[in-house]
Amino acid sequence: MPLITYRQAVKDALAEEIARDPNVFVMGEEVAQYNGAYKVTEGLWDKFGDKRLVDAPISEAGFVGLGIGASMLGLRPVMEFMFWSFCYVAFDQLLNNGSFCRYMSGGLMNIPIVVRGPANGGTNVGATHSHTPENLCANHPGIKVVCPSNAYDAKGLMKTAIRDNDPVFVMESTVLYGQKWEVPEEEYLIPMGKANILKEGKDISLIAHGRAAITSLEAAGILAEKYDIDAEVIDLRSIRPLDVETILASVKKTNRVVYIEENKPFCGVGAQIASIIQDEAFDHLDAPVKRVSAIDAPQIYSMPLEKIQIPDAARIVKKALEIC
Amino acid sequence: MSGEKYTTSNRFIHPNDHRTVTAKKKSKTINKAERWQDVDVHELAQLEINQRLSTDEKVRLYTDMVRIRRFEGRSLRSYQAGKIGGFLHLYEGQEAVAVGTISLLGADDHVITAYRVHGHAIAVGMDPKPMMAEMYGKYTGCAKGKGGSMHMFAPDKNFWGGHGIVGGQIPLGTGLAFALKYQGKKGCCLAYMGDGAINQGAVHEAYNLAALWNLPVIFIIENNAYSMGTSQERSSAFPDCLAQRAEAYGMEWDTVNGNILYDVRAKTYEAIKRAHDESRPTVLEIFTYRYRGHSVADANAEKYRSKDEIIDYKDNKDPITLLRKQFIEEGVLTEEQAKEIDKAANEEANEAAEFAEKSPFPPAESILDDSYWSSDNKGQDPEIDELNQGRFVFEDGGIFDK
Numbered sequence: 001m002p003l004i005t006y007r008q009a010v011k012d013a014l015a016e017e018i019a020r021d022p023n024v025f026v027m028g029e030e031v032a033q034y035n036g037a038y039k040v041t042e043g044l045w046d047k048f049g050d051k052r053l054v055d056a057p058i059s060e061a062g063f064v065g066l067g068i069g070a071s072m073l074g075l076r077p078v079m080e081f082m083f084w085s086f087c088y089v090a091f092d093q094l095l096n097n098g099s100f101c102r103y104m105s106g107g108l109m110n111i112p113i114v115v116r117g118p119a120n121g122g123t124n125v126g127a128t129h130s131h132t133p134e135n136l137c138a139n140h141p142g143i144k145v146v147c148p149s150n151a152y153d154a155k156g157l158m159k160t161a162i163r164d165n166d167p168v169f170v171m172e173s174t175v176l177y178g179q180k181w182e183v184p185e186e187e188y189l190i191p192m193g194k195a196n197i198l199k200e201g202k203d204i205s206l207i208a209h210g211r212a213a214i215t216s217l218e219a220a221g222i223l224a225e226k227y228d229i230d231a232e233v234i235d236l237r238s239i240r241p242l243d244v245e246t247i248l249a250s251v252k253k254t255n256r257v258v259y260i261e262e263n264k265p266f267c268g269v270g271a272q273i274a275s276i277i278q279d280e281a282f283d284h285l286d287a288p289v290k291r292v293s294a295i296d297a298p299q300i301y302s303m304p305l306e307k308i309q310i311p312d313a314a315r316i317v318k319k320a321l322e323i324c
Numbered sequence: 325m326s327g328e329k330y331t332t333s334n335r336f337i338h339p340n341d342h343r344t345v346t347a348k349k350k351s352k353t354i355n356k357a358e359r360w361q362d363v364d365v366h367e368l369a370q371l372e373i374n375q376r377l378s379t380d381e382k383v384r385l386y387t388d389m390v391r392i393r394r395f396e397g398r399s400l401r402s403y404q405a406g407k408i409g410g411f412l413h414l415y416e417g418q419e420a421v422a423v424g425t426i427s428l429l430g431a432d433d434h435v436i437t438a439y440r441v442h443g444h445a446i447a448v449g450m451d452p453k454p455m456m457a458e459m460y461g462k463y464t465g466c467a468k469g470k471g472g473s474m475h476m477f478a479p480d481k482n483f484w485g486g487h488g489i490v491g492g493q494i495p496l497g498t499g500l501a502f503a504l505k506y507q508g509k510k511g512c513c514l515a516y517m518g519d520g521a522i523n524q525g526a527v528h529e530a531y532n533l534a535a536l537w538n539l540p541v542i543f544i545i546e547n548n549a550y551s552m553g554t555s556q557e558r559s560s561a562f563p564d565c566l567a568q569r570a571e572a573y574g575m576e577w578d579t580v581n582g583n584i585l586y587d588v589r590a591k592t593y594e595a596i597k598r599a600h601d602e603s604r605p606t607v608l609e610i611f612t613y614r615y616r617g618h619s620v621a622d623a624n625a626e627k628y629r630s631k632d633e634i635i636d637y638k639d640n641k642d643p644i645t646l647l648r649k650q651f652i653e654e655g656v657l658t659e660e661q662a663k664e665i666d667k668a669a670n671e672e673a674n675e676a677a678e679f680a681e682k683s684p685f686p687p688a689e690s691i692l693d694d695s696y697w698s699s700d701n702k703g704q705d706p707e708i709d710e711l712n713q714g715r716f717v718f719e720d721g722g723i724f725d726k
Contacts, residue, residue, distance in 0.1 A: 025506070051506070056533075057529075057532060057533070057536065059529035059532060059533065061495060061525060061526045061529055062495050062498070062526060062529025062530050062532065062533050063495075063529075063533065064495070065492070065494075065495020065496050065498070065499060065526060065529075065530065066495050066496075066498050066499035066502055066530070066533055067499060068495075068496055068499060069436075069484075069495065069496035069497060069498060069499020069500045069501075069502065069503070070499040070500070070502045070503040070506065071499075071503075072479070072484055072496070072499070072500065072503075073434075073500055073503035073504070073507070074503070075503050075506060075507075092489050092492050092526065093492065093495060093496075093526070096488070096489055096492060097487070097492060097493075097496060101477075101485070102694060102695070102696075102697065103470055103694050103695050104467060104470055104471040104475040104477070104485070104486075105467050105470075105471065105475070105477035105479070105485065105486075105694075106465070106466065106467035106468040106469075106470050106471065106477075106694055107468075107693065107694035107697075107700055108467070108477050108478070108479050109477060109479050109484070110697050112697075141695045141696075141716075141717075142695050142696065144696075160711050163711075164697075164698065164711070164712070165697035165698065165701075165708075166696050166697050166698055189711060191710055191711045191712070191713050192711060192712055192713065192714065193712060193713035193714020193715070193716075194713045194714065238714065240716065241712060241713065241714030241715055241716045242714050242715045242718075243713065243714045243715075244714065244715045245714075272718070276718075
């Protein structure tokens, strides 16, 4: 199986879906002639031209709203945020119009739009460019939120998202764009709401989404090697829909949970998961559900300190040891 | 800036300030911002776009305006009786705008507007019964009680709402136009907003996109002089009029007398031709007037403007009265027919209220419907179900408990 980068996987998904469906187009800042701020769309403009790759001015509210309007008439726009951090200037469009129009019309219309881009800290760009709004977005019924943690998932989930008839927000990671994974050449789709068990284990469940799943896998390695603890690692893949079944099955097996995310803790995804676990698997818990998240302050710029702010394997191990 | 066009004397033009502005007008050449004030209904009647209306069509347009007025009047009574919740933004006084503009639309033309939506909804052909039921929060409502007064949609009539946040619908309308162009259709989108919306950033972003990409969209500012309780001079910076801001984006613009149906049709028709034939956007500022407050909850409706102003409008500038006079003069309508039309419109509005009254409220389980396409269509297509697993709902309030 060929090894390709996360960036290439997203690009392949876009190229395949553009070729497959004439209603699919990509729009965003610098996506066409500049080849993408993070080169995710490199070469696509050359291949597909102006109609399918559209450079938008710096008007997130304007072009996201335009995409939602276009999707009402059956187009399938894939809108790129250079950073998901820029979604805040488009909130009304994303989270009033994108998430609620179908509902407020009594189901008379659909919004088959994909909004994608990187949503991560860890690149020393300060608080304004380091947002992880998956919890905010998932708080809005009507929206689907997926957070691929690797190239294989990024491709399969992107293709699923583009074909879906609901608005899907895809949160990627600039830190992962250059990393390589095995990705098959033949076509595949990955379901939303189906978690991926990265490693089976029996002693503790490390549950995570996005890049934190990779960090958790690293932590599981340390737990096994140094402490003889057999951790199960679950990558949720999508926040909403949520694979509650896999979470609960793991809790029932290991009886201990740490939830790991690069988001801030307050009302974070981990808070929701912890709530579900205590509510639906209380008798199976041998310890409180623990959480590891970004340290609860605006994202700091200073390089060594931002490394500390974002969960690393050592912090996960430490937290796991508290309950093992 | 220099020249008479920008003199301070006509800087703030209010529909209610007609005399002052006319008196201070210095030039014989009517500038575009004031064009709407000097329309001659007889000249307008001779234009091809108005000439082409058959007697039946004219009666239909008049009837639709009356139907809107009576529907709104009935809505107000239901609101005051506590049958309608939340906000109620009434369209009384503005009827010629929705009816005139929408009367020009064809199969590939689309409509989107803000929360003062009932006039447009009736003009596109929505049935008043489910509209009224929607406001009553009933299951027979056009959105099954999920949208309410501000959020009404009829995609089968190319009608895309009904949006609650000021200016938020304008990028959507621009997107509808984008889709028409993308699909190679000869159509356009009428995107309506109030004069208050013009100061929203999203509107300007949409203006830029429409002009930049030559999109067949017509931005219609229904200028009723007040953004809620704030007059234009306290809310908007402008030299002559709000539509003129189009010049910043290289867009065509015009002003329209919203009390004269023929003027609404004439100038909108020019904009539609521009959209259809050249795929270019237009900004139209249609001067109109709302008799009621911003919403019925706007108790100060008579504090930020004088009673005389409202009375002057009703007596001298009312779009329905003016149209009736014109049609009677043309021999299209008689006073007697007009009374019949009014009576029928009243009956229709009352029937809508009765229908709403008798309809059931939605069942509690329906709260969870219509959020996701994939959930609503579960079981229809195994492939789609396979791609949409997991939990979508995290609290159902126990409504499914036996």
